[in-house]
Amino acid sequence: MNVLEFQKQKSKRKLTMVTCYDTWSARLIAGTSIDAILVGDSLAMVMHGHPTTLPATTALMALHTKAVARGLGSQLLVADMPFLSYRKGLRTGVEAAGTLMQAGAHAVKLEGARGHLDLITHLVDSGVPVMGHLGLTPQSIHQLGGFKVQGQNPAEFDRIHQEALDLERAGCFSVVLECVPSKLAARITADLKIPTIGIGAGAETDGQVLVLQDMLGTNEGFKPKFLRTFMRGADLIKDALNDYDREVKSGSFPNDKESYT
Numbered sequence: 236m237n238v239l240e241f242q243k244q245k246s247k248r249k250l251t252m253v254t255c256y257d258t259w260s261a262r263l264i265a266g267t268s269i270d271a272i273l274v275g276d277s278l279a280m281v282m283h284g285h286p287t288t289l290p291a292t293t294a295l296m297a298l299h300t301k302a303v304a305r306g307l308g309s310q311l312l313v314a315d316m317p318f319l320s321y322r323k324g325l326r327t328g329v330e331a332a333g334t335l336m337q338a339g340a341h342a343v344k345l346e347g348a349r350g351h352l353d354l355i356t357h358l359v360d361s362g363v364p365v366m367g368h369l370g371l372t373p374q375s376i377h378q379l380g381g382f383k384v385q386g387q388n389p390a391e392f393d394r395i396h397q398e399a400l401d402l403e404r405a406g407c408f409s410v411v412l413e414c415v416p417s418k419l420a421a422r423i424t425a426d427l428k429i430p431t432i433g434i435g436a437g438a439e440t441d442g443q444v445l446v447l448q449d450m451l452g453t454n455e456g457f458k459p460k461f462l463r464t465f466m467r468g469a470d471l472i473k474d475a476l477n478d479y480d481r482e483v484k485s486g487s488f489p490n491d492k493e494s495y496t
Contacts, residue, residue, distance in 0.1 A: 236270055236311045238342055238364045238408050244270070245430045250442025252313075252432055253450065256282050256299045258306040260447060265308025272307065273344065273444060274300045276315040276374070281448055288373045291317040293331045297338040304339025313366055314340035318374045321345050321354055328354045332363050344411065346372035348398035352405040359406030367402035369395050370436065371414035384435070386415040399423045399431075411444060412436040414461070435461030 244250050252271040255261050256278045264272060276291035278299055283290070293316075300314045314335040321328035332343045342364035345351060355365050370385045379385070386395045395415060402410055409430045412420045417437025424431045424440050433440030445462070448454045453468035482488035 236309060238311065241271065241311050242408055242429060245428070245441050250430055250432060252442060252444035254278075254281075254444070254446045254448075255303050256447075258302045261303045261306030261308075264310060264447075265306060269310060270442070271311040271313060271444075272303060274303050274312070274314040274340070275344075275446070276317045277446055281446060281454070287376055289318045289376075291315070293317055293320050293334050297334050300335055300338040300340050307339070311342065312340050313342045313344050314338070316343050316345045321351060325354055325357060329358065329361065332358050336363060342366055342408065344368055346374050348401050348405075352401055355402065355405040355407060365405075365407050366432075367399070367407040367410040368413065369398055369402070369410060369415070370412050373413075382414070384414045384416070386419045392416075392419050395419060396423055396426070399427060403427050403429050412440060435459065 241250065250270045251268075252273055253264065253269055254275045254277060255264055255272045256274060261272065274296065276288040276296060278295070279285045279288045279291040282299075296314055296317050300312070304312060316328075316331055316335065320331040335343050343358070344366040345355070346368040348367065348369065355367075358365050371379065371382060373382070376382065386392045396419065399410055407429060409432060410423070410427065411432045411434065412423060414435040417439060420431065420433055420436035421439035430441035432442045432444050434444050446454070448468075449457060449462055450464060451466045451468040452464035452470075453472065455469045479488070
């Protein structure tokens with residue numbers, strides 16, 4: 236799916252997106268009906284054990300984007316521009332986006348609107364599709380005071396709504412809405428011509444995105460209100476590892492059929 240096909244689904248059906256950080260899971264997703272993959276800077280937390288997304292760098296994002304691109308199917312591949320990579324001036328932002336596109340991304344995603352609109356317009360005019368991201372923006376987690384729902388008071392509600400309009404006007408092909416009231420997400424979705432992708436934003440967005448490890452149930456102890464798990468991943472993996480351990484120690488693995496003569 237390309238960017239134009241992604242946009243056209245707004246009036247037709249819901250869109251699905253999951254995060255992905257490596258080749259083997261990209262190959263699994265390639266065999267599914269999922270529409271889009273996000274190489275999110277959440278990889279700093281999920282894959283590298285950091286408490287926030289801030290340690291992700293452009294080089295690290297490019298490394299994971301290359302890995303995902305090697306296993307990609309027909310899905311649209313979007314890569315996050317990491318912390319401060321688009322706040323050091325137009326030149327640095329363009330270079331960061333170029334690095335991710337050359338790594339295999341079909342589009343880039345950046346958080347917020349204030350101070351970014353000129354860069355977004357320049358990137359789009361330069362052939363780089365841009366996805367926006369509003370609401371809970373994890374790169375601003377210290378400024379926001381933690382992982383909290385955004386847009387709950389009238390001033391925040393109006394600001395986020397206006398920023399969504401600004402992102403569309405600047406040229407974004409889609410906007411992620413994270414942890415905002417469903418009423419706000421529904422209003423933005425109705426007012427934009429481009430698709431909205433929700434995470435913790437209710438059912439009225441044009442699509443949904445989840446972290447792969449979260450929706451597969453492998454991230455034990457992480458149970459935000461918006462998350463639905465679709466597999467008991469942690470239990471299934473631990474059961475398989477214990478089966479392997481037991482059969483090796485009992486001498487039943489490998490057997491004659493699994494051995495060379």
